[in-house]
Amino acid sequence: MQGSIRYEGGSIYLEEVGPEHTIVRYELKKLLYSRQTPYQRVEIADSYDYGRMLILDGCVNVSERDEANYHEMIAHVPALLYPHPESVLVVGGGDGGTVRELLKHDGMRRIDVVEIDAEVVAACKRFFPSLASSFDDPRVHVYNEDGTEFVQRAQSSKYSVVIVDSSDPIGPAEGLFTRDFYQSCHRILDDNGIVVAQSESPYVYPGILKQVYDLFNEIFNAVYPYHISVPTYPSGQIYMMMGLKDAGDTEQFVDSQVQNFFSNHKAGLKYLTPDILKGIFQLPGDVRKVLRG
Ligand code: SAM
Numbered sequence: 501m502q503g504s505i506r507y508e509g510g511s512i513y514l515e516e517v518g519p520e521h522t523i524v525r526y527e528l529k530k531l532l533y534s535r536q537t538p539y540q541r542v543e544i545a546d547s548y549d550y551g552r553m554l555i556l557d558g559c560v561n562v563s564e565r566d567e568a569n570y571h572e573m574i575a576h577v578p579a580l581l582y583p584h585p586e587s588v589l590v591v592g593g594g595d596g597g598t599v600r601e602l603l604k605h606d607g608m609r610r611i612d613v614v615e616i617d618a619e620v621v622a623a624c625k626r627f628f629p630s631l632a633s634s635f636d637d638p639r640v641h642v643y644n645e646d647g648t649e650f651v652q653r654a655q656s657s658k659y660s661v662v663i664v665d666s667s668d669p670i671g672p673a674e675g676l677f678t679r680d681f682y683q684s685c686h687r688i689l690d691d692n693g694i695v696v697a698q699s700e701s702p703y704v705y706p707g708i709l710k711q712v713y714d715l716f717n718e719i720f721n722a723v724y725p726y727h728i729s730v731p732t733y734p735s736g737q738i739y740m741m742m743g744l745k746d747a748g749d750t751e752q753f754v755d756s757q758v759q760n761f762f763s764n765h766k767a768g769l770k771y772l773t774p775d776i777l778k779g780i781f782q783l784p785g786d787v788r789k790v791l792r793g
Contacts, residue, residue, distance in 0.1 A: 503558025575601035585660035593665035594620035596632035664697035
């Protein structure tokens with residue numbers, strides 16, 4: 501995806517282009533922050549329909565209105581499937597939303613975040629405090645470096661869960677969609693470990709979704725893609741690819757863990773419900789077709 505902010509007749513618009521002949525356009529109230537970092541253009545704007553937006557290289561990465569959909573689903577599905585995770589690695593995720601959700605799990609001891617761009621973290625602390633204040637928790641350790649290098653060096657079997665909360669595979673995130681990277685993720689997971697990776701939309705990037713699915717099937721014992729409805733993603737939806745190191749019957753959620761979590765966090769969750777979890781690994785026919793190739 502590509503995009504840019506434009507000024508027309510006294511109004512400001514963000515236009516995202518992609519796939520090639522589709523343009524999605526948001527009218528913005530105000531551009532609040534804009535900086536070119538060594539990795540990408542980082543912009544934060546206030547929009548009419550979606551509240552504040554974090555825009556990286558012209559593409560919406562987070563919006564206040566629908567961020568909960570994405571962050572609850574990327575964090576809680578693996579954290580509820582793994583029996584009481586204690587140690588999690590988040591690759592990317594510089595807005596802090598995924599960490600905020602992970603901290604809702606009892607027993608979480610340590611969350612490492614490897615975010616390449618320190619400017620994203622600093623800007624989100626200023627403009628999205630409800631997400632990025634999670635970085636102030638003493639269990640959270642932020643490393644500003646390339647996730648591909650971090651996982652190569654990381655100790656084997658260190659993490660219960662690895663979450664790849666990356667931007668699109670153009671620019672700095674390209675290496676986060678490769679066989680080498682996913683193999684390192686597999687190595688640093690413990691025997692019951694689970695990885696979840698952002699793997700794009702079957703309508704916008706069907707080739708990437710299929711490529712990630714195939715790589716996961718080569719590397720992990722069991723693979724479960726699942727869907728999230730996110731209106732500010734092009735096509736309104738995004739898929740997560742989940743890989744389990746141990747095939748077992750670990751795709752079964754532990755009822756007591758799920759019940760306990762939802763009774764504690766009833767008021768705090770906006771999107772995920774226990775009923776969504778029941779059907780989470782069911783795939784529509786058109787997506788099955790993309791994955792079959
Ligand atoms: N919800 C988002 C999306 O998919 O649009 C992802 C949000 S999060 C802000 C994505 C983060 O990944 C960005 O802050 C970006 O700087 C970071 N990132 C991109 N490439 C990376 C890399 N190679 N290593 C670590 N972080 C990376």
